[in-house]
Amino acid sequence: MPHLTVAASEAVFAKTLELVVDAVGFEPAGSHDFGAFRAGYDGRLVLAGGDVELRSDGTIRLHELDARWEKLELRLVLELPQLQIGGGCFDGPLGGVVCLPAVTLFRGSPRVAVTIDLAPFVRHELTLVGTPRVDYFDPATSPFTERCQQVHTALDIDDTKTQWRVYCDPQTIDFDPFDLADTAGDLLVDAFSAAIEALLPPGLGVIRDAVFAAIGSIGDLVRTLLDIPDDIAEWLSDLFNVSFGLFNLVLQFVADFFGRCVSFYQLDDPYPVFPATDTLLAVSVPIEDLQATVDDLELVVTANVGE
Amino acid sequence: MFELQGDVVLDRAVLDDAPVDSTAVGVRAALLQPLAEVGDYDVMALRDGRIRVRVTVTVVPDAAAPQLTLDLAELEDQPSVAGRYVIREGGIVSFAVGHGIRRYAVLVQRASAAGTRTVLDTREHLPAGAMFAVTLVSTGGHRAANLANQTELRIAVDAPQQGEPYSPARPTVVRAGDGGFEPAPVQMLVGQAIVLIADTPARFVVEPPAS
Numbered sequence: 001m002p003h004l005t006v007a008a009s010e011a012v013f014a015k016t017l018e019l020v021v022d023a024v025g026f027e028p029a030g031s032h033d034f035g036a037f038r039a040g041y042d043g044r045l046v047l048a049g050g051d052v053e054l055r056s057d058g059t060i061r062l063h064e065l066d067a068r069w070e071k072l073e074l075r076l077v078l079e080l081p082q083l084q085i086g087g088g089c090f091d092g093p094l095g096g097v098v099c100l101p102a103v104t105l106f107r108g109s110p111r112v113a114v115t116i117d118l119a120p121f122v123r124h125e126l127t128l129v130g131t132p133r134v135d136y137f138d139p140a141t142s143p144f145t146e147r148c149q150q151v152h153t154a155l156d157i158d159d160t161k162t163q164w165r166v167y168c169d170p171q172t173i174d175f176d177p178f179d180l181a182d183t184a185g186d187l188l189v190d191a192f193s194a195a196i197e198a199l200l201p202p203g204l205g206v207i208r209d210a211v212f213a214a215i216g217s218i219g220d221l222v223r224t225l226l227d228i229p230d231d232i233a234e235w236l237s238d239l240f241n242v243s244f245g246l247f248n249l250v251l252q253f254v255a256d257f258f259g260r261c262v263s264f265y266q267l268d269d270p271y272p273v274f275p276a277t278d279t280l281l282a283v284s285v286p287i288e289d290l291q292a293t294v295d296d297l298e299l300v301v302t303a304n305v306g307e
Numbered sequence: 308m309f310e311l312q313g314d315v316v317l318d319r320a321v322l323d324d325a326p327v328d329s330t331a332v333g334v335r336a337a338l339l340q341p342l343a344e345v346g347d348y349d350v351m352a353l354r355d356g357r358i359r360v361r362v363t364v365t366v367v368p369d370a371a372a373p374q375l376t377l378d379l380a381e382l383e384d385q386p387s388v389a390g391r392y393v394i395r396e397g398g399i400v401s402f403a404v405g406h407g408i409r410r411y412a413v414l415v416q417r418a419s420a421a422g423t424r425t426v427l428d429t430r431e432h433l434p435a436g437a438m439f440a441v442t443l444v445s446t447g448g449h450r451a452a453n454l455a456n457q458t459e460l461r462i463a464v465d466a467p468q469q470g471e472p473y474s475p476a477r478p479t480v481v482r483a484g485d486g487g488f489e490p491a492p493v494q495m496l497v498g499q500a501i502v503l504i505a506d507t508p509a510r511f512v513v514e515p516p517a518s
Contacts, residue, residue, distance in 0.1 A: 085442055085499075086335070086478075086498065086499065087500065088499075092399065093436070093482075093504050094341060096373055098339065098399055098438070099374060100339075100502070103321055103442045104321075104406070105318060106317055106318065108315045108316055109314075110311070112309055112310070112311055113310045113312055114308070114310075115308045192309075195309035195311065198309070199311060199315065201317070203322075204322065206444075206445060206466050206497050207321075207497065209466055209467060209497075210466070210497045210498030214498065
């Protein structure tokens, strides 16, 4: 029979989750070179809400966590096509096709960087099922990521002491992939329209109208420049899910966050029993063999007091 | 949100709606000359009376390229890109100016055992078969004329309407013979080019609407 038994109810877990999610701030950034253009992103993901369910199969279920982007900026840098007028081909007077050189409006490379914030268009829901994992924390030797350190600072967690820590180690994570609405694609087209309009100053007069008429649909131009087969919003979703790999990065972050960074229960080792007085030294006892189990009512932590 | 990067310079010369004359090729104009006979052609571009560009074009029966475009401004700025050009027998050389305000007269001569023969000298009349193309950059009633026979052509240039199919890369072709221009008058959209084909010796001018 263990010397020490501690039980934490679902309500305690829920309160801990509430504190923990408030401290979550995942700030991924990255870029990818597609040859014809370069794409990069800069985001900040936060969590909110969520419920805890302790289950009879020994697992902990965190569900209905809202994963919301406070910022999700997409930056595309590409060369716009040389804007031309005139040119074209006609049937030559002696047979064959004769082509005219077109008139180019600009010298140099009209490169444009377009930045759009897709945060309002993306919302995920997160559900996680995990099992209690006991870890022994030693400030001198335990690995600790910089991101995790920031979270600990935000939560005012004392990382100077050796401790037993109980994490919710994720076994499965359900996270909605990026699925951007058509309005996100419209935002991209609008940004490109503005860039091309800026490239064609009003002083161009009627030629400006002619160039716009020649371009036709800016949406088609964007699809051509970015080699998008059809649906811009679908392409944007694939960009984040696959090309940037942001979907997997978020999963990894969530797994690390709950499984290795923020514990739901911790116990100092050695555990203080009596504080020091004027005449007596402080008394503490070593904690050994800590174990954690879950049933549908509570998390039960047991341990022995060492010699 | 967007940010324009790179050095992009609008070529203001493109917007210069001044009259265009076939004696000198400028940025909105092009001169197209068929080279019917096999042999070497000495091609010169002159500006302010001096030869600025000189290249050789060789016409051979079985060359692949039926057409060659020479950007005279680029050739003057980067003489190293000039070389020996080859086109197919009966092919066409296009003389154009890719940027800037410079205008060039073009002289093409063919050397043979019988001596040197001038094929094209834009300072004089264009020979029959030559073509003069101009991209129109303003709306309204333009006028083209063949000063060699005092015939003229009215050109109505409209702005493209929103949503209307518009293809500026579809030149309007007009033949210029002894009896005048055919078809005439013509209606075009701004940004399109008009091609005047000389069926008789010609000196073309294309003028914008009177302001």
